[in-house]
Amino acid sequence: MGWAGNVLGWFSRDLAIDLGTATTLVYVRGKGITLSEPSVVAIEKQSNSVLAVGAEAKRMVGRTPGNIVAIRPIKDGVIADFAMTERMLKYFITKAHNRNAFVRPRTIVGVPSRITEVEQRAVRESATHAGAREVYLIEEPVAAAIGAGLPITEPSGNMVVDIGGGTTDIAVISLGGIVCSESVKVAGDRMDEAIMGYIKRRYNLLIGDHMAERVKIEVGSAYPLEEQKTMMVKGRDMISGIPRTVMVNDAEIREALEEPIHIIVNALRTALENTPPELAGDIIDRGVVITGGGSMLPGLSTRFQEETNLPIITVEDPLTSVVLGVGKVLDEIDLLKKVSLMTPERTMR
Ligand SMILES: Nc1ncnc2c1ncn2[C@@H]1O[C@H](COP(=O)(O)OP(=O)(O)OP(=O)(O)O)[C@@H](O)[C@H]1O
Ligand SMILES: [Mg+2]
Structure with missing residues (x-):
């Protein structure tokens, strides 16, 4: 492979990751989604060695003998166990690359909005240790909105409700950024x-x-x-x-x-109350986009519509909107500059 081939090969391996509470998805530039597996790690307690990751580990949840524990390192939308998140990411990154451990891809990770700086650092470090080259972070609601095809860089309000495994994230986005948001650990x-x-x-x-x-x-x-x-x-x-x-x-x-749904509806109401009037006007016209696995619950859009009197818009594939949005950003450097959090630490080797 010549120089050009090398360069193309290098770039085509860039990764977009949706690090979810329930599911982690990986998108490889030029290839599409190559991995979608439960965010679960099974370890042997005494030796602390990893027995399985992903689908295989999930099958062990609740069925493990005393010496094996199956853990979900991401709880309520935040990283609860850094070491395990790193091991899981490493496994997924390697697997998404057909186990070619020598490739160090540029990586963009979708993270919960309202993530603290300490948590941001932890995600970046995990991804770097897991083999990523430059690590950028994008807030999940922004990624979901991009994935759903909303015109988020325009000066108009777009509301996205992402009902995942651990959290429901509600965000109003305008000019590429989150204007106001609401998040509840109920999903x-x-x-x-x-x-x-x-x-x-x-x-x-x-x-x-x-x-x-x-x-x-x-x-x-x-x-x-x-x-x-x-x-x-x-x-x-x-x-x-x-x-x-x-x-x-x-x-x-x-x-x-009823109880969890009531909490989600209330969060949606609060978010609408906190939305600046101009943007609220845009939302009346455009509606509220709902995504995430939880949005597939039958009757949820009808319920939201009745409670808010706003048009509720569902997306084609609620499970992939975040990772596809992050994937789009891989292809558009200008967009990346507008929507990513902090600048990446370069890890040259
Ligand atoms: N048809 C369905 N009806 C209702 N819920 C569903 C359906 N399919 C999947 N789910 C639920 O969607 C949730 C997972 O959604 P998703 O993959 O968007 O979460 P996540 O991105 O991993 O989590 P988070 O965004 O909170 O970190 C799970 O709780 C799952 O049970
Ligand atoms: Mg999610």
Whole structure:
């Protein structure tokens, strides 16, 4: 490969990463999304060695013998375990590059808005140690808005609501930056917990995270459905300790989800109240864009529409809007300058 080939090869390996609470996605410049895996690491306690990362590690959650722990290093949208986040990133970066550990790509990482400087530093250091060359950070709502094709560099207000695993991030963006924002640590995970709590109270049945998430996806909703849905739920009886199955329906699960949804609706209201009038006017015209995995809950847009009287716009693929937005920025240096946080530390080797 000649010089030009080298240079092209170098640039084509630049990475965009959405480091999510539930899922991490990696986009390789020129290739598209090459990795989407759960943000989970399984380690062997005594030796502290990594047994599995991603999908393989997620299968171990709740099924691990005493000496193996499966952890989610990113909780509530913030990095709870730096060392594990770094190991996870390293694994994903290497895997996204077909295990070519010698490539040091320029990397842009989507991070939660309101991330502190200490956390920003931690993400950059993790990515650098994980093999990235220059590390830039972009706030997730800005990335999601770019991914959803909103004209965010214009002087007009765009509102994005990203309902992820750990957090719901609401932001009003104008001229490439966040004008006002609201963030609550209530999103998909809390919906799962609410379902677990409900089934425990109502049926004396303990169910795991996986089962709760399946119930949410299969029969969950935020607004009455046209057709009734039911599902068989497996768990362990709290009194006898024996496995048992109960049938639940959509009305019950809607009731279970009421509290987290109410919190999200209130956050949306607060964000709207704090929006400067001119930008609020733009939002009345353009509507509110909802994204993130949690936005796929049936009836959620209807519920938001009823509560706010604003048009609610859903995106084509809520799970990829952040990483695709970060990916677009990889191709546009001008945009990168406008939207990235701080300047990167160069790590030349
Ligand atoms: N069809 C669906 N209905 C409801 N919720 C869903 C659906 N599909 C996925 N989810 C939920 O979406 C959440 C994950 O969304 P997403 O991948 O956007 O989160 P994340 O980016 O990893 O988290 P965060 O942005 O909070 O760091 C999970 O809680 C998952 O259960
Ligand atoms: Mg996200």
